[in-house]
Amino acid sequence: MSSTAHSPIALPRPTRTAKGSESGIWIALFAITMSFAAFTSALFIRQASTDWTHIAAPPILFASTAVLLLSSLLMELSRRKFDGKPTSRIKEGGKGLMFLAATLVFGFAFVGGQYLAWRKLATQGLYLATNPNSSFFYLLTGVHALHVLGGIAALAYLIAQLAARGSVRRNLLNGVVVYWHFMAALWLYLLVVICVRL
Amino acid sequence: MEEALKSQAHAHAPAEGFLRKYVFSLDHKVIGKQYYALALVAVFVGMVLSWLMRFHLVWPNAKIPGLELIAKTGAPGGIITPEYYLSLLTMHGTLMVFFVLTNAPFAGFGNYFLPIQIGAEDMAFPRFNMMSFWTTFIAFVVLLAAFFIPDGPPISGWTAYAPLSAIGKDAGPGLGWGQNLWVISIAIFCIGQLLGSLNFIATTLDLRAKGMTLMRMPISTWAWFITSCIGLLAFAVLLPACLLLLLDRMAGTSFFIPSGLVVSDRLQNHAGGSPLLWQHLFWFFGHPEVYIAILPAVGIVSHVLTNSLRKPLLSARVIIYSMMSIGFLSWMVWGHHMFVSGMNPFSSLLFSFPTLTITIPATIITLIWLGSLYGANIQINTASFFALGFISMFVSGGVSGFFLAQPSIDIYLHATYFVVGHFHMVMGVAAIFAIFSGTYFWFPKMTGRMMNETLGMLHFWITFVGTYCIFMPFHYLGLVGNVRRYASFVDDFMPALMPLHKFITIAALTTGAAQFIFFFNLIHSRFRGKQASANPWKGTSLEWSIPSPPPWNNFGGDHPVVYHDPYQYGLKGSTGDFVMQTSPEQILNE
Numbered sequence: 024m025s026s027t028a029h030s031p032i033a034l035p036r037p038t039r040t041a042k043g044s045e046s047g048i049w050i051a052l053f054a055i056t057m058s059f060a061a062f063t064s065a066l067f068i069r070q071a072s073t074d075w076t077h078i079a080a081p082p083i084l085f086a087s088t089a090v091l092l093l094s095s096l097l098m099e100l101s102r103r104k105f106d107g108k109p110t111s112r113i114k115e116g117g118k119g120l121m122f123l124a125a126t127l128v129f130g131f132a133f134v135g136g137q138y139l140a141w142r143k144l145a146t147q148g149l150y151l152a153t154n155p156n157s158s159f160f161y162l163l164t165g166v167h168a169l170h171v172l173g174g175i176a177a178l179a180y181l182i183a184q185l186a187a188r189g190s191v192r193r194n195l196l197n198g199v200v201v202y203w204h205f206m207a208a209l210w211l212y213l214l215v216v217i218c219v220r221l
Numbered sequence: 222m223e224e225a226l227k228s229q230a231h232a233h234a235p236a237e238g239f240l241r242k243y244v245f246s247l248d249h250k251v252i253g254k255q256y257y258a259l260a261l262v263a264v265f266v267g268m269v270l271s272w273l274m275r276f277h278l279v280w281p282n283a284k285i286p287g288l289e290l291i292a293k294t295g296a297p298g299g300i301i302t303p304e305y306y307l308s309l310l311t312m313h314g315t316l317m318v319f320f321v322l323t324n325a326p327f328a329g330f331g332n333y334f335l336p337i338q339i340g341a342e343d344m345a346f347p348r349f350n351m352m353s354f355w356t357t358f359i360a361f362v363v364l365l366a367a368f369f370i371p372d373g374p375p376i377s378g379w380t381a382y383a384p385l386s387a388i389g390k391d392a393g394p395g396l397g398w399g400q401n402l403w404v405i406s407i408a409i410f411c412i413g414q415l416l417g418s419l420n421f422i423a424t425t426l427d428l429r430a431k432g433m434t435l436m437r438m439p440i441s442t443w444a445w446f447i448t449s450c451i452g453l454l455a456f457a458v459l460l461p462a463c464l465l466l467l468l469d470r471m472a473g474t475s476f477f478i479p480s481g482l483v484v485s486d487r488l489q490n491h492a493g494g495s496p497l498l499w500q501h502l503f504w505f506f507g508h509p510e511v512y513i514a515i516l517p518a519v520g521i522v523s524h525v526l527t528n529s530l531r532k533p534l535l536s537a538r539v540i541i542y543s544m545m546s547i548g549f550l551s552w553m554v555w556g557h558h559m560f561v562s563g564m565n566p567f568s569s570l571l572f573s574f575p576t577l578t579i580t581i582p583a584t585i586i587t588l589i590w591l592g593s594l595y596g597a598n599i600q601i602n603t604a605s606f607f608a609l610g611f612i613s614m615f616v617s618g619g620v621s622g623f624f625l626a627q628p629s630i631d632i633y634l635h636a637t638y639f640v641v642g643h644f645h646m647v648m649g650v651a652a653i654f655a656i657f658s659g660t661y662f663w664f665p666k667m668t669g670r671m672m673n674e675t676l677g678m679l680h681f682w683i684t685f686v687g688t689y690c691i692f693m694p695f696h697y698l699g700l701v702g703n704v705r706r707y708a709s710f711v712d713d714f715m716p717a718l719m720p721l722h723k724f725i726t727i728a729a730l731t732t733g734a735a736q737f738i739f740f741f742n743l744i745h746s747r748f749r750g751k752q753a754s755a756n757p758w759k760g761t762s763l764e765w766s767i768p769s770p771p772p773w774n775n776f777g778g779d780h781p782v783v784y785h786d787p788y789q790y791g792l793k794g795s796t797g798d799f800v801m802q803t804s805p806e807q808i809l810n811e
Contacts, residue, residue, distance in 0.1 A: 053453060058457045065498055068501065069494070158475075
């Protein structure tokens with residue numbers, strides 16, 4: 024049996040800083056990655072069937088891709104504009120806020136582009152249940168667009184907070200930035216899948 | 222940093238008003254209790270369903286008064302039809318796996334105790350936490366709604382195998398809106414669990430108190446943390462699977478429905494889908510789900526047992542590493558549920574190997590528990606008995622896993638009661654024993670009152686003996702080829718086994734009835750139980766350093782500082798044979 028000496032000991036090392044929203048977003052990205060991995064696995068298994076065909080990706084997808092990448096760039100520029108002082112809150116700053124607003128507009132433009140792509144497919148007689156390729160097209164683009172809309176909602180909240188209160192928690196901005204970049208990267212992956220596999 | 226900590230920890234003020242305090246509460250303790258209460262309701266419904274099934278198996282023509290009121294077509298005149306038996310089977314499995322085994326040990330106890338055990342004032346995202354419970358609650362209501370629609374609950378089992386689950390009402394009773402409700406319910410449940418898992422991980426990583434290094438976290442906290450990592454990834458796969466199934470059912474896609482399928486004399490308007498795809502997606506979630514149920518149980522039992530033994534386990538660290546190994550390996554074994562699904566035999570071999578490997582960390586954990594019993598001054602109380610009961614169930618149910626892990630043996634046993642016996646013992650009842658152990662152990666902290674030990678012991682012994690009486694014979698039934706999922710064996714199938722089935726049914730009714738002792742104890746003790754002190758079990762972890770029940774902000778606004786590993790038992794501390802994690806006294810040889 025060990026024994027104890029009743030003298031105070033030195034304080035152990037402190038725990039790390041709470042990161043809040045930013046940690047939450049990083050964790051959520053693992054789940055989103057897993058979901059799209061599941062969709063991809065489903066696609067690989069389903070394409071073994073004899074009714075697997077080919078659909079041409081609507082050209083508007085490439086324009087949407089450019090819009091989304093540009094929005095990601097604007098988001099990054101905005102983050103750097105806010106990156107002045109190492110404080111836990113960021114203050115409303117002219118250009119940073121302007122870039123954020125532009126990102127929001129480009130985000131909406133991307134979702135609009137996806138909608139046009141769906142319309143284009145529909146005019147070709149390709150609907151959700153027409154064939155497995157069209158099913159996966161609508162599924163992958165639709166679920167991704169839903170995630171982008173989630174990002175748009177978060178971005179709108181961030182802008183509204185900045186506009187109304189003049190400041191916002193830095194980890195909220197960081198979380199939204201990370202999420203937005205991830206959506207762009209995920210879209211690039213999906214575009215490759217769509218062009219190569221569908 | 223202080224500001225950031227404050228913004229996280231004090232994410233909400235003390236609750237005021239009935240709704241904010243008890244219904245839409247942001248307090249992790251209230252949310253934990255809500256999950257626990259939901260699991261209690263679900264386990265009661267699930268237990269009644271199992272009674273109905275057992276009753277029907279041995280007395281298939283008996284009339285059950287009142288049943289026709291709920292199931293007009295499923296039980297006309299109170300007599301259960303074979304199809305309704307399958308509905309009961311589906312709902313029993315779904316309720317127990319999702320709403321009991323996931324809710325109570327993980328979401329219930331985890332919500333209540335994870336923040337306290339790491340010294341946090343609440344979860345990282347209290348609003349998400351509230352949302353995760355109410356999402357789960359909605360999922361529960363949607364699932365139960367299937368009982369009250371004309372279609373009735375689905376008959377496709379808790380695994381909802383396609384194409385049966387994907388076609389629609391042509392395929393049989395309950396497969397129209399009943400199955401739709403099932404899929405929607407499980408999809409909603411996934412969202413709730415994803416929110417919950419995210420919260421657990423962020424809380425563990427970001428909100429630990431000063432000095433609470435990862436290795437100073439109690440084993441229970443580690444178990445909840447590892448489980449939330451598994452849950453985050455597993456439910457992220459089940460959710461897309463449910464979406465695909467819903468699209469097949471409602472939008473006319475063909476992910477899971479093959480070509481040329483004729484059901485009820487009708488050629489189905491689908492082509493090219495893969496029924497095996499559903500099984501792959503489902504079991505890729507489904508096997509990790511087994512560990513979502515059992516790892517928190519392992520954590521709770523290790524935590525309770527160390528306290529009861531009054532000495533540290535042989536190695537808490539090895540238990541933590543073993544739980545991590547189990548969590549890692551859980552992703553590689555899903556195919557062992559599909560040995561008879563028509564997979565390539567070489568694939569079976571590939572899944573068999575990691576399945577057998579996973580028994581190594583499980584055995585290491587068990588041996589550490591058993592080895593730690595040697596020379597221990599074990600405390601006789603209900604919590605420790607249920608913890609020991611858990612080990613017994615875990616071993617008894619686990620041993621049959623060695624047989625099922627081998628494809629050549631599983632092909633014979635797969636569709637029999639052997640499998641039912643195996644998973645009920647190792648996953649179902651074992652986890653339930655851990656829930657009981659956790660309840661008797663933490664009830665004083667959660668309510669400020671002690672549970673009645675005499676009733677507790679009575680409850681333990683009836684449940685322990687009863688469980689063996691129910692589930693051990695299942696293995697023998699399986700060995701002689703008694704198939705599972707059949708609604709009746711009386712007229713044309715194995716009448717010689719009926720006496721054993723009757724014995725099981727009587728044991729199930731008796732053991733189930735004994736649970737009312739627990740319900741009574743729970744409610745009676747809540748209001749009339751002996752007042753509990755802050756640390757009635759002389760525990761060392763942080764939950765025992767605060768009043769029973771804890772104040773709304775857990776530590777009364779203080780920031781606890783942690784000085785020691787979580788299990789400093791069996792030494793000469795200033796207050797007894799233990800030193801609390803928050804005690805600044807120095808321990809030699811720590």
